[in-house]
Amino acid sequence: MATVPHARRLTATVTLAAEGRTETVTEEGPDTQRNRMETAARAAVVALGRLFDAQSLALEGAQAIELFDRSLALVGVLVSGARDSRLLVGTAEVRESMEHAAVYAVLDATNRWSVAHRPR
Secondary structure (H helix, E strand, O other): OEEEEEOOEEEEEEEEEEOOEEEEEEEEEEOOHHHHHHHHHHHHHHHHHHHOOOOOEEEEEEEEEEEOOEEEEEEEEEEEOOOOEEEEEEEEEOOOOHHHHHHHHHHHHOHHHHHHOOOO
């Protein structure tokens, strides 16, 4: 994942791979702390949707939280079905950057979903 600030705008590029396929997605957003997380998380959600041919994924939100004296990224990913939707929630400790943690939190949220929906 790479982030490049542009005059109060941020570009986040996320590359994910699964089942021998790779998807790279670039998203742009305002350069604020919250939007930096959301832009990176949104790119991860779009990449997952492409990898798994799923149009049903959407980022519900991303937030920085403090828990157990640690900084965490918390994300919500909405999965829409034919009759209902489900909120998947994931977390990741901030180690490298909040943007990286947001991507890892998306992967945490969608871990079980991706196993059940992997391409066959």
